[in-house]
Amino acid sequence: MVKFSDFAQTLQSSDIAALLKLTEQPEVISFAGGLPAPELFPIEEMKKVDVAILEKEGRQAVQYGTTEGYVPLREEIAKRMKQAFFVDCKAENIVVTTGSQQALFILSQILVNKDDTVLMESPSYMGAIMAFDPVCPKYTEVPTDDKGMIPEELEKILASDAKVKMIYVIPDFQNPTGITWPMERRKAFMDIINKYDVVVVEDDPYGELRYDGEKLPSLKSMDTQGKVVFLGSFSKIFMPGLRLGWTVANPEIIDKFVKFKQAVDLGTSTFGQRQAAYFINMFDLDAHVTKIKALYAKRRTLMYESMQKYFPEGITFTYPEGGLFTWVTLPAYMDAKEMMPKVIAKQVAYVPGGIFYPNGGNANHFRLNYSNMPEDRIVEGIQRLGEVLKEELR
Template sequence: MIQFAQRMEHLRPSEIREMLKVTEDEAIISLAGGNPAPELFPVSAMAATTQAVLEEAGGQALQYSTTEGFAPLRAQIAERMNRKFKTAFAARNILITNGSQQGLDLSGKVFLNEGDAVLCEKPMYLAAINAFRVFRPRFVEVPTDSEGMITAELERLLATTDRLKLVYVVPDFQNPTGISWSAERRRQFMDAVSRYDIAVIEDNPYGELRYEGELLPSLKSMDRKGQVICFGTFSKTFCPGLRVGWVAAEESILEKYILVKQSADLHTSSLSQRTISKFLDSYDFDANVEIIKATYKKRRDIMLRCMAKEFPAEIRYTQPHGGLFIWVELPSCLNARDILTVCLEHQVAFVPGGAFFPNGGMENTMRLNFSNMTEERIAEGIRRLGKVLRQMLNPAAH
């Protein structure tokens, strides 16, 4: 029999990827994935942009390129981050990756030995769990509330966790909860972690998708030691199929990422990079983001209104100011996986929340997405979900 590496024994399929297979059936109303709305992709503009790139620099666009990425795009990303999130990056601080997911994989290679500790939010982003789990670390979960990581718990775990190598957080409209850290909690976090020589990953795929209030300063803008590594992506603000993200960090850290990316894939698609750069030069990217925000805000508002009407009173849920997700906490007597089985019979789907806890537990939670369905399908999906929840909570009445 063929023998596999021991690490394969600990890997499991992504619950979201597996769920997407089920929701390919168009009859199912999917509140499960985190997919952007495809009708908002600038298809015509991208066709023209791609054509222009091929006509102007086709040889370079279809050729091998440097691992670091297309220099003009790296400069554009640095400028945008500095303007939006008060960072101070230059092009030399940017590495282009195959989506921010590759940044997670590269981080495991750069930082983690078996048994090292990763400090994370509770709950945390599922794809980060899966990416880091390959390297067999220990996940140390920091409890969170409506403002982010609870500072007292963070400080206690920083002081008592041995072999702590990495802190991973999503401060803006976190996946799965939708919570955005307050400005004060961000300052407290940076005060705490700055006392230790550990790397901090600030993953920010949703930060520009704020529907109320002003953009908050990034953790990196408060970094005085150069320990914060930023992840970004065009997947949520533009086109996920292009698979273009980035890692932004101090040069001494970034060179390690470049080394491991060289051994992984040489470089990210030259054509995708040049096409995005050309789009940024030729079109109003901010205006495109505003269109996305207006659509998602309407969908979020409809979902919240329908949940208030259809859900039993004992069910709690977040009311995010941006991002793509609403987090639901059910009474402890309910298991979201059981509910999902019934919901699929009613042709509506969501992601059970237990998958977002690397050490298990909290099976009475679920994540709902509002970006990918139309307003009508959101309303109908919540109606069906609410009906199932009422039946599960009070079976005698049905």
């Protein structure tokens, strides 16, 4: 018998995972995943990109690369950080990662010890919870409203817990709620952070996907003490299968980050990094992002209007200004996880909300994704979901 580590013995398949497996069937209208629209993947352009890479760089393009990442791509990321997130940085401040998920794992490993405290929004991204779990932290959920973390509550926690090592936040179009922190909330948050010895991980995979209103400065752009680590991603603005993310941080964190990443994978795909860099130089990534935004904005509005039409009274939901998700709140007595088999019987799927809370509870929520399904299936799926909700309401 294999003797697994203590942590490995805690790993179990969840009943939710078993239910979500059913959503892979083509007849299921799935609002469960955070999947981009595949019809927007630039396949024809990528054929030309691949040929250009191999003609120009040949075998060097598939050789090992540095752990930090392909320099031309890091230079393009530095330009994008300035343009899209208002952050002045250089290539040496950037590490290319195998998706943002890898960065979350590495940051928890280099910043957090067992039983240290990690602060998160309530709710927060379940993938971050999964990435942090191996270090066995204590999670404290900071009370959160429709504008993000409540500053007064955050300060109370920081003042009372000396073991807080890391704060994880998604200020733009948060996963799972879709909410965005307004400017005054960002300023208040940074004013508090500047008083404490703590690292902030700002995860921003959706920041360029704004459909309404004006782009707000990232927390990293307001960081005067090097406390904010910024995570960006090509998954939502380009192609998720390339698994390309990036981390921007101060030199001290970058040094430890790179050393740990060397142990994890030596380096992110050298060819994949070139694919992104060449695409940026050969084609117009901004025009591609504009196309994505137009489609997702249409689907966001259609889902919202469909929920208004088909959901019964007593059910509330967010209207995100961007990103991929809306958050549905049921009456307190209802359990979205218990309701899920009835929804899947109607060949519709969502993600029940309890798994987005690191300390559990809050079963009366679920997350819906609107980016992946075509318009007719969004309307049909929301109508079917509305039928189940009407049956379940007392």
